[in-house]
Amino acid sequence: MxxxxxxxxxxxxxxxxxxxxxxxxxxxxxxxxxxxxxxxxxxxxxxxxxxxxxxxxxNALARGLLSGRTGTVGLLTSDLEGRFSIPILMGVEDAFGAGQVSVFLCDARGDAIREKHHVQALLSRRVDGLIVVGSRTDPRPPLAGNIPVPVVYVYDPSADPADISLTVDNVGGGRLAVEHLLACGRRNIAHITGDAVYRAARDRAEGAAATLAAAGLTMVGDRPYFGSWDEAWGRAAARMVVERHPEVDGIFCGSDQIARGVLETLRDLGRDVPGTTSVIGFDNWEAIAAHSRPRLTSIDMNLKHLGSVAGQRLFAAIGGAVPTSEQFPGRLVMRESSLPLG
Amino acid sequence: MxxxxxxxxxxxxxxxxxxxxxxxxxxxxxxxxxxxxxxxxxxxxxxxxxxxxxxxxxNALARGLLSGRTGTVGLLTSDLEGRFSIPILMGVEDAFGAGQVSVFLCDARGDAIREKHHVQALLSRRVDGLIVVGSRTDPRPPLAGNIPVPVVYVYDPSADPADISLTVDNVGGGRLAVEHLLACGRRNIAHITGDAVYRAARDRAEGAAATLAAAGLTMVGDRPYFGSWDEAWGRAAARMVVERHPEVDGIFCGSDQIARGVLETLRDLGRDVPGTTSVIGFDNWEAIAAHSRPRLTSIDMNLKHLGSVAGQRLFAAIGGAVPTSEQFPGRLVMRESSLPLG
DNA sequence: CTGAAAGCGCTTACAG
DNA sequence: CTGAAAGCGCTTACAG
The missing domain is CATH 1.10.260.40 (lambda repressor-like DNA-binding domains)
Known part of the structure; x- marks a missing residue:
């Protein structure tokens, strides 16, 4: 009973x-x-x-069997470890979470075999579409095999221009950063960044160089300081730059972590930030940028928004629309490391 | 043709x-x-x-309709924003990724209504089981309604002891941290940590206090310094502690971010770490702990492992096993902020 | 306004 | 070893 x-x-x-x-x-x-x-x-x-x-x-399975639509989408990431996938993933979740579609999460770990397995599983489950999220901006080979559903590539574009790729404008990001330093009255600007094998590093540097050139200026040291994406490089490079080019009054860093290292060294050397030298980072990684001394001005690439647009575009494509590739601008987030001279 | x-x-x-x-x-x-x-x-x-x-x-839908098994699992997080969900999510992915089961990702944003919606959608899709990931360790209300599939709660336990909850031993983590400082020859140990409304903060403090008591010692300042989880609090609290209790020779921090702030202040004050004062953090957040000066010793709660165990347990439960709740220990990760005196 | 029937794509007894 | 038939849970014409 x-x-x-x-x-x-x-x-x-x-x-x-x-x-x-x-x-x-x-x-x-x-x-x-x-x-x-x-x-x-x-x-x-x-x-x-x-x-x-x-x-x-x-029973959604029975419905799906009948209608051919499952209200289900596959999200294929290449590394959850990296910070870039997470906000994108949140944005996608956002775009779909409110509605009726559920998201399958698959991490291919950057392994092509594993990726193939996941795609196979997703197709077996009859997802209505696929979102492929990368963590580098260098074009990637398109999904192998014949994919019978719409695919949207995010952050990391497909090498096939016929595919739909939603990317971030790193050249523009570099431009934004340098424009801001110029607006702060800086004229002797150095660029410390990550490894040049990353297209993101090269693009940002290109945007920075072009903007300086347009202002009739050149980078301090005449070239970007390529290195690695971490604080240690930021510290080392900053020391070198200041020693060789004491006139430096602005430093554009390729990542917030690099910027954090730069700030530490400037502090060690007794250079006032933003007074003597303005510093700007890249990524707007809250945990890093919002807790340094001084807090770090940075370029935010709006990754969450990118993910949410990807969700909407995929949804449209499933509905029969034919979205096109697009590149999205970043935005400047001002904090205290770059206040204009008073 | x-x-x-x-x-x-x-x-x-x-x-x-x-x-x-x-x-x-x-x-x-x-x-x-x-x-x-x-x-x-x-x-x-x-x-x-x-x-x-x-x-x-x-067609997996047809198969599922027939067999009653979909090879599908729901992963319900309460915030993707927080760092804790991510490694757990990776662990779950790991546990299932290799096999035949796919994971639905849902973020409830800490909103009960939204959570209910997601659960409804997942049950409609006939998931074989559910994993509920929280970001705080204070027990949460169990999933509302009648859930006809096994559920495993991770990190954040269900308030219902009949449910299966996999948690982290924060009391033990506090103990590990203090035991290590004692092993480094420290006797005047302070504890700077987050807000006491968090059970995690209280538990870690409890483990720390008990361990000190067992060694016949008491915390510097006679109580934990509860505050917030960020660097700013770490800086402020460290300054206060050093001023009032210059004899302090070890500081156990409730998070790596707090520890990072502590390290900065000690550096500003010219206190040698680990020579004069050893510092240990909590979380082993790579981006923070592995890039400070000196690099930070920390307690790692093995969240990825926790996630992967959750996956296995759920899998077993789906197969008819009756897993029990369990608490998992953390581990010490040594870096240079706590080397024993030479 | 209501219901019997067919069918989505597959698997599983059950005959042959 | 092979195949015809029933059925998983639902929706959609089509009659009544």
Whole structure:
């Protein structure tokens, strides 16, 4: 003796159970529940009550089998470890979370074999579309095999220009950064950044150089200081730059971590920031940028927004639209490391 | 005229297509593809070749409808923003990624309504089980409603002791940290940590206090310095501690970010670390702990492992096992902020 | 307004 | 060893 509602014991209730309880056919129950077809109001109510009573949840598999649409999407990342995937993933979640589509998360770990496996599994599950998130901006080979659903590449573009790729404008990001330093009255600007094998490093440097050139200026040291993306390089490079070029009054760093190292060294050397030297980072990584001394001005590439646009674009593509590739600008986030001279 | 293999144009191939092409019944095709039943070897080969030719991928929805198993699991997080969910999520991905189960990712944003929606959607999709990941260690209300599949709570335990919760031993973590400082020969140990409304803060402090007591010692300042989880608090608290208790020779910080702030202040004050004062953090957040000066010793709560265990436990529960709740220990990760006196 | 029937793509007894 | 048939849970014409 329990208080459970009637019905076949221990079985997930089906439409048939609901129909039986409401005393109608499954066809009618289906129409009532979906608000489709002309169903008498009192009948609808009866069905709805029965469904409620049984905690009926329509089987999405059966629906998907019938309609060919699963309301399901695959999100393929290449590394969850890296920070870039996470905000993008959040944005995608955002775009879909409110609606009716659920997201399969797969991490290929940068391994092509594993990626193929995941794609296979996703296609077996009949996802309506795929979002491929990379963590580098160097173009990647498109998904192998014949993919019968729309695919949107995010951050890391597909090497095939016919694919839909949503990317970040790193050249523009470099421009933004240098424009800001110029606006702060800086004229002797150095660029300390990551390894030049990364296209992101090269693009940002290119944007920076072009902007300086347009202002009739050149980089301090005449070239970017390529190194690695971490604080240690930021510290070492900053020391070198200041020693060789004491006139430096602005430093554009390729990442917030580098910038953090730069700030530490400037502090060690007793150079006032932003007074003597303004510093700007890249990524706007809250945990790093918002807690340094002084807090770090940075370029934010709006990754969450990028992810949410990817979700919308994929949704549109599933609906038959033909979205095009697009590059998105970053934005300047001002903090105290770059205040203009008072 | 194309080179496409024969078959109904532009339609995802079905078992019927494969069977037709191989000249057998769907029943036989099914058996051949699944390696089930006695199928003549040459027949099997013929079927497999046909499947290959058509790039046939079995429809998992149809299979799920039949078997009642979808090979699908829901992962419910409460905030992707926070760092804690990510490694857990990676661990879960790990546990399932290799096998045949796919993971639905849902972020409830700490909103109960949204959580209910997501659970509803997941149950409609007939997931075989659910993993609920929290970002705080204070027990949370169990999932509302009648959940017909196994549920494993991770990091944040369910308030219902009958549920399966996999948690982290923060009391033990506090103990580990202080034991290490004691092992380094420290006797005047302070504890600077986050807000006491967090159970994690209270638990770590409790473990620290107990360990000190067992050694006949008491915390510098006679109580933990509760504050907030960030660097600013670390800086401020360290200054206060050093001023009031210059004899302090070890500082256990409730997070790596706090520790980072502590290190900065000690540096400003000219206190040698680890010589004069040893410092240990908590979380082993690589980006923070591995790039400070000196690099930070920390307690790692093995979150990725926790996630992977959660995956395995859920898998077992789906198979009919009855896993029990469990608490997992952290581990000490030595770096240079706590070297023993030479 | 309501219901019987067919069918989505597959698997599983059950005959042959 | 192979295949015809039933059925998983639902929706959609089509009759009544």
């Amino acid at each position: 329990t208080n459970e509602p009637e019905g076949p014991a221990n079985r997930t209730p089906t439409l048939t159970d609901v129909a039986k309880l409401a005393g109608v056919s499954v066809a009618t129950a289906s129409k009532a529940i979906n608000g489709r077809g002309e169903v008498r109001a009192t009948t609808r109510v009866r069905v709805l009550e029965a469904a409620e009573l049984l905690s009926f949840a329509p | 194309t080179n496409e293999p024969e078959g109904p144009a532009n339609r995802t191939p079905t078992l019927t297509d494969v069977a037709k092409l191989a000249g057998v019944s769907v029943a036989t095709a099914s058996k051949a593809i699944n390696g089930r039943g006695e199928v003549r070897a040459t027949t099997r080969v013929r079927v497999l070749e046909a499947a290959e030719l058509l790039s046939f991928a079995p």
